[in-house]
Amino acid sequence: MVCQYKKRACLWLVNVVWSPLIIVLFTQPVLGQTRQKTVTQDALVGYLSHTVDAQSLSDMVLHPSRFYPGTTDVIVPQEYYTGSFAPCEIAAIRREDVQSGRAWARYQQQLAFVQRVQPRMMIDAITLWGTWEMDEHLARARHLVADLKTAVPGIVVMGTPCEWVNEGIVRGRLIPPYVWAAFGLLDENRPFDCLKMRDSLSETARGNGFIPQIQHLETQLYFYWLATTYLQLGCEAISFSATNTLGSPSDYPAEWSRVVHRIRAYADTCPAVRFGLITGHSATGFLDTSGTLLFDFHMEPLRPSEDPRNTAYPVGPNGGACILEPAPQCPTLYQNGLGGMNPNGWVCTRNPGLMFFDNFLEPDRSSPASEFERYGQPHPVRRRQRWQCWSPYHFDEISWFALQTKAYRDSFLRYAHYRVHQLDSALYLALPMKRSVAASTDKYAEYTCDGGDHYHARDWWPANYCAVDPDSVFPDPPRVGNYFFAPPDRTRLPLWGGYGQEAVIKELLNKP
Secondary structure, eight states, X not given: OHHHHHXXXXXXXXXXXXHHHHHHHHHHHHHTOOOSSOOOHHHHHHHHTTEEEETTGGGGOOOTXXXXXXXXXXXXXXXXXXXXXXXXXXXXXXXXXXXHTHHHHXXXXXXXXXXXXOOSEEEEEEETTSOOOHHHHHHHHHHHHHHHHHHSTTOEEEEEOTTXXXXXXXXTOBOOHHHHHHTTOOOOOOBOOGGGGSSOTTOOOSSSEEOOOTTSHHHHHHHHHHHHHHHHTTOOEEEEEEHHHHHOTTTOHHHHHHHHHHHHHHHHHOTTOSOOEEEEEOSSOOBOTTSSBSSSSEEXXXXXXXXTTOSSSOOBTTBOOEEOOOBTTBOOSTTTOOOEXXXXXXXXXXXXXXXXXXXXXXXXXXXXGGOGGGTTSOOOHHHHHHHTTTSGGGSOHHHHHHTSOHHHHHHHHHHHHHHHHHHOTTEEEXXXXXXXXXXXXXGGGGGSGGGGTXXXXXXXXXXXXXXXXXXXXXXXXXXXXGEEEETTTEEEEETTOBOSOHHHHHHHHTOO
């Protein structure tokens, strides 16, 4: 009996004393690893200060066959979705452009633009907001990275897992053995389980998808898999987009640290990349569990605010002038970014960061609070301080920008490029090359393809802001079904129409 008590005591001692040490020994190389592939502060600033935003450029990618792979054959099956329709119906809309060769010309012009302006970094180029089948999405991403690095050797391309999981795309995707191994788990030989990523089984799926929550192990496995897959394709920057919606890193530092540090550990061993830079949207930034900055650099929307007093560019049907000013009632990154030990091993007063033109879906027009009938109008004075910082003239940021005259867009880009760095010397503007435009209300129904029947009714982005000059991109004659209007100074431009900002973007990228 005494021996049994001694045996139990010994086992208890091992469990209490040695188990934590064993855990530390096995987890320390990941959670507090010495990174093998790092960038200096000067090198990082060099990338950030010469950045363009090309959201979802991967959607335009073509195989050498000059056809979108799968758009005529491989559509995600209807039964894979919880919603009432399969979003890949958009493929049928673009089929004519693909078969005619227009899509091929558009993609080549985008690459030519990149080669002419020579950015050093491209954010959100590969983004999984779209509805392509996963293998097709990854094939597009692989071609895009290769094409961009041919156009600009050494360019940093960002892959963005973002804050959205398209259930129909993920369902059935087996979790690879290396993902289980990275988390110290036995391989269960099963696909991702979307229900295990969500807070509530009763959550309503919006647009055949949902926002996963980082506190769930399944979400961590998914983000690790997709981020490391992008690294394998040659992406050297990863963005988790709107991190607060996923479960803020300030609320779940251990979960975020677990994922982010494992991705960095993978980048250290991945031959396809020189380094792995990780970021996510935040008005301040976050710390990991060791007190080090969680992200390699900060990233946050530009947040232009209304300036109705501007008499040189007065308010018109599509809004008016905007300014960039930090405001207490509107949390922004200006002067608020955390400093400290950067994950690359150097100390900074404020972590370097990027500001970009944001976009988001239009408000629910059935809700009286949406105020969609006010599009283009300033916010009432009593509400301006609260709302205008993220909704200038009731638009999202890129929609407001796209609807202004070319002269004002050129002027505002020069102003914003200077003003962002003036407000905070650690921040730089990501110049807009391509961004989805969301202003597709009744007032702007002409933005949508065929008057909105294909896009607006199905919550589709109606068009894209593209900086490329349309005159050199679209020599083909007008076709009513693929054209939209952008008042006040634009008429009959194609769906992928250009806004003519190439010259000013090149000018700003070449500034010292």
